[in-house]
Amino acid sequence: MRSKLLLFLLVPLLFIASCEVKESDEEKELHEVTKVIDGDTFWIDDNEKVRLIGVDAPESRNTGHKKIGYYGKEAKEFLKSYLTGKRVQLKYDVTRTDKYQRTLAYVYLEDGTFLNAELIKLGYAMVYTVPPNVKYADQFLDLQREARENSRGLWGKEDNK
Template identity: 40%
Template sequence: MNAPARMVAAGKLLLLGVLALLALAPSEAGVFRWIDSAGHTHYSDRPQPGAQELKLNKLAAPYYYVQRVYDGDTLLLKGDIRVRLLGIDTPEIEGRYRLEQAGGSSARDWLRQRIEGQKVRLEFDQERHDHYQRLLAHVFTVGGEHLNLLLVEEGLAVVSIFPPNFKYGTQLARAQDRAEADRRGLWSMPDYVPQPILAIPREGYQRGWRRYQGTPVAIRSSRKYARLVFSKQVEVRIPQAQLDLFGKLERYLEKQLEVRGWVSRRKENYSILVRHPSGLKLLF
């Protein structure tokens, strides 16, 4: 291969590298170029000393064919790709070892009618996969409808934000406020009416997402968690890593508070893990 041909081939390889970076990088990320001391050109999705950020037009996002909607927040795409919708949670449908939760079929059927057998576009956040190796994504129709957001708007899903995945968090929280105010979907269902949080040790608890109300009386901290204490047996755990999102916890003390999430039990003690302020609501 002569010198001009080698230069053309090298240029093509560099271009392919840039395209690959754009495809793999988060939508907000840039592509940076720099030349090393030997005169070789490099590209990266991370800034380097002396690197130049390239102003490239975004590539058209790929679309994926939806083979199956498992439930309101889980899809199967062509190629055996499982996707979990980011930022939301829908009630469970009936399975081999579980009973259906109220609203589970409604969320699944709504999503099936929208996208099963259709194409969708995916947007990713900081984490690409969960511990089940499902892709984590915000899902959009070909027409641009944000399905995660619409499920919340319709009262078919609740907001469930897992840091560091904050994309669209503000929009999702506002959509949930609207759905709750209008009593749409699960916000009007008896299963999700708030229960007294102090009644949990006496009356037990139901699995799945629930709403509880009570008054925290103390704050305790450990290396891993800050805790809003409601009684000797009941508390809300907030990871220290996310504590800055909540501001001063003292503002919750001695006030009526609604806690939204999943109850866990350890011996005779009960707790609700809250990772994001959308899981707590001051009642006035």
Template identity: 45%
Template sequence: MKSKLILFFTFSFIFFNAQLKENTFYTVSKITDGDTFYVMTKNSEKFKIRLIGINAPESYNVGKKFRKEYFGKEAKVFATNLLKNKKVKLTFDVQKTDRYGRILAYAYLENGVFLNQYLVENGFAVVATFPPNVKFVEVFTKAEKLARKKEVGLWK
């Protein structure tokens, strides 16, 4: 079993690195919720992206584990308005994928806005860091404190 996992992660890493490049802009093709969306390559390949270091409320029920949460619909609408038919530049941290096969990334809008931070500072997501992907934990913590102080989004 252990060797199968190692093989899977090795294959995933090689496949992933061959498909998505860091600091490259990709077109957003679909928004799943406030912290997850799909990008499309020039070859029309789609990849599911999960923003690192933050967590937005769930906008719909997913099985028994993930239930629709307060402010989930608002977080998805906010993310959709920011991302629909736009391009994002992706950067990465230590881990490239999560246990669900999603690509873990930090995203930047074409105007330079750091999406992960922007969602937190506007109250549409909270800090949720998981080592070893902790590159911006201080940035996100400061953004959440600011959102709470301004009483925006979730903190109204």
């Protein structure tokens, strides 16, 4: 009877342990950043365009639909300075690509810096969540609130620049 009880308790625990979400080999891979497009988009390995999940940096150039945004050039320059010559690790949420076929990712530098969060924390981007990719939405909102309260980056006063 005791062994049946032990088995009854142990099997669910083993099942739960086996269901634990683990980082895939693909998510452990490091990718070389080859070009920065703007404050929230860049290319890796010369063939894959990556869009940061959960953030929206102001536009850094005029396009057919959008104009240069306040603090857009600064956001792009910051991302360039952070990523030039670096390798990054990509982690994914529910949806892997967007309607433009860009890879959607949370990005980590080799030193462990969580790039998406860093952009919001320093005021180079604002929170932009698109369900179902909302894993860090609460954390990002807290960082944005802190950046605004401390007038960091795009939350600073325009006339002080």
